[in-house]
């Protein structure tokens with residue numbers, strides 16, 4: 085057993101740390117988050133030149149062919165700098181969906197461009213119902229000739245306004261087939277996991293409309309995506325009609341692990357900022373860090389941060405190894421880290437006093453990222469229930 | 478990152494597994510199922526036999542050197558062993574203070590003679606050990622201790638009192654911290670002695686705990702003679718030696734407590750499945766499901782944070798003050814678990830042993846009460862937070 089990172093991974097960490105310290109310091113983050121794109125072409129190009137946009141894609145498609153344990157290192161560093169922009173949506177959502185569900189031709193068409201930074205992608209999955217399960221996917225895809233017509237609205241879509249291609253989850257049938265593997269069909273006899281299909285919808289497709297939404301966390305751009313009589317050819321369908329849920333679920337699980345890693349990195353940074361401040365800020369003639377009300381809170385923060393890392397690393401390993409308890413690992417991680425990052429970033433503001441409540445201080449960037457991340461891919465309550473199911477409570 | 482076992486480790490795991498399958502006392506696993514996690518006085522004899530059995534099978538002191546009665550294996554085997562113990566819900570180790578603390582400290586600081594004399598008998602449970610640190614006026618502030626040891630000829634004479642000394646009434650030996658230089662700065666005048674509890678002048682008075690059991694004691698020393706050869710780690714060096722013990726204690730906690738927490742959680746889940754709430758098993762109640770799932774997550778998180786610490790150990794790094802975080806987490810988790818067990822029982826949680834209505838014969842009431850000590854024994858939670866704040870995070874002292 086070795087529950088640590090190897091030399092290459094440590095090197096990736098120090099490279100990424102230096103890179104984001106230089107290229108994406110707080111002033112840059114603030115400029116980026118003010119703009120609609122959340123990214124500059126220059127910074128995007130530099131990120132791609134590091135090979136990071138292709139980190140998890142196979143060599144044959146121009147990627148580095150690395151795993152989630154490697155990715156976790158990079159995500160932690162990105163979370164540490166609250167890096168804005170479409171990395172997450174391009175790599176972990178759109179790109180990963182193409183990797184998991186795309187046909188050979190689709191992979192060939194998109195993955196090399198994503199890996200090289202020449203294309204951005206995203207995944208339009210949730211709808212205004214905000215339901216996380218397969219039942220939440222109601223956007224209609226009607227067969228028309230050899231192709232399909234898509235109609236409906238997607239919400240909470242990351243960076244759709246800058247994406248060159250959107251993977252859209254739609255419903256091609258109401259889910260009549262029983263679940264695979266001989267499980268009992270859910271109540272009502274319907275199986276919402278059946279009948280979900282994934283489509284590639286390129287930018288500029290007639291009938292596709294994208295509206296950028298104001299978000300609390302300005303470093304994370306979310307969109308409403310409207311599809312009105314969007315006509316797609318048969319080649320837009322990813323894999324088999326009706327069986328898109330399984331790859332989609334794999335994508336969401338993996339993206340969740342990556343998000344947890346990003347959250348770990350953010351939490352670690354908040355802890356560091358707070359400890360540094362507590363050493364220098366004086367009150368009543370002493371550094372505030374010498375008061376137990378402050379010190380004990382900092383100790384609690386450390387425990388939250390370290391535990392978050394442990395369960396996230398484990399989940400990443402579980403993804404790479406494809407172990408049977410993979411889903412359980414993901415849900416344990418997301419449940420734990422969602423609560424932990426919220427607590428840690430809140431405590432960070434608290435221990436800074438008034439200065440922590442200013443726009444000028446960076447703490448709110450983390451606090452807002454924590455809140456947004458909490459409700460991305462299911463909050464702690466949702467994942468605890470999934471844990472309960474997976475361990476047969 | 479790799480959680481896979483090597484072929485050797487796999488065969489070790491299988492060896493442990495099949496031994497446990499053959500040798501685990503049946504009636505015990507029924508008792509463990511309901512979450513009792515600490516050796517109770519009424520089962521001391523049974524536990525002594527059990528530990529001896531594990532020793533004879535070669536499973537005690539896995540990481541200790543062969544020369545001193547161990548098996549010379551790595552922490553990896555220790556972890557595999559502990560995991561199998563948890564899966565099998567095996568009884569706890571009685572001589573845990575010896576194996577978790579005294580032994581490793583003697584192996585770290587002892588003379589060759591001491592290392593050959595003591596550790597093996599700890600493993601076999603021939604000699605039970607207790608820890609004589611706390612005093613009536615020195616608990617968290619351990620370095621203020623007042624029990625004195627004065628040199629007379631080739632031995633020391635000990636006078637004073639210890640308190641809260643767990644299983645002193647069963648113990649053959651004590652890890653004793655005593656003041657040997659009254660004039661030195663308080664951390665510098667302390668010496669670590671290996672004290673024979675059967676020496677004349679040692680009086681042990683059991684103290685009743687809130688559980689009703691006598692598990693800890695007052696220990697009085699009235700001119701107790703200790704040979705000079707029983708000093709561990711050098712005169713006036715007791716603070717460093719004693720801290721090593723505490724570090725090992727928290728490390729042992731990291732291994733052992735994860736296992737105990739897992740066993741207790743399995744017991745809790747089982748209780749929840751048997752308990753009816755609004756006419757259905759409590760596990761169907763959304764609120765209970767949330768709490769149980771969180772317990773499950775926390776137990777696993779604890780395991781993986783422990784695994785990260787073990788990875789450091791396997792790379793040759795010593796356990797550091799991070800161990801305090803493990804102790805703190807376990808305490809919080811275990812106390813919450815026991816509270817949840819009470820919550821599940823509702824009004825029945827009021828009934829204890831002897832009542833025909835008591836759930837599981839009233840054992841949960843015992844473990845609930847016992848869990849209160851977790852945040853006090855082995856250094857209070859407040860002290861652990863100070864250690865993390867000051868030694869891990871580098872915050873200034875108060």
Ligand SMILES: Cc1cc2nc3c(=O)[nH]c(=O)nc-3n(C[C@H](O)[C@H](O)[C@H](O)COP(=O)(O)OP(=O)(O)OC[C@H]3O[C@@H](n4cnc5c(N)ncnc54)[C@H](O)[C@@H]3O)c2cc1C
Pocket residue numbers: 365366367368372375376377378434435436437438439441
């Ligand atoms: C929205 C807002 C509105 C405000 N409006 C006003 C106003 O109208 N008028 C006004 O005068 N002020 C106002 N304040 C200031 C407010 O009263 C101070 O922010 C507050 O008293 C804390 O002081 P500080 O910011 O200097 O933090 P610090 O005193 O530096 O405290 C930093 C951290 O250390 C902790 N700490 C400090 N000393 C100790 C100790 N001895 N023991 C334990 N912990 C300690 C604090 O609790 C805090 O968590 C406002 C603040 C905010 C956020």
Ligand SMILES: Cc1cc2nc3c(=O)[nH]c(=O)nc-3n(C[C@H](O)[C@H](O)[C@H](O)COP(=O)(O)OP(=O)(O)OC[C@H]3O[C@@H](n4cnc5c(N)ncnc54)[C@H](O)[C@@H]3O)c2cc1C
Pocket residue numbers: 376607608609610611613615616617618640641642643644693850853854855856857858859860863
């Ligand atoms: C069941 C049980 C078994 C035990 N077994 C043993 C044993 O085998 N051998 C042994 O030597 N001891 C044993 N102990 C004693 C244990 O180590 C002490 O009780 C513990 O260290 C606390 O010391 P105290 O009881 O004197 O409390 P005190 O030190 O008086 O503490 C009282 C309260 O003040 C808080 N406090 C004290 N100092 C600080 C500070 N600096 N900052 C913040 N808060 C502070 C504490 O956290 C606590 O809440 C046992 C205790 C229990 C309950």
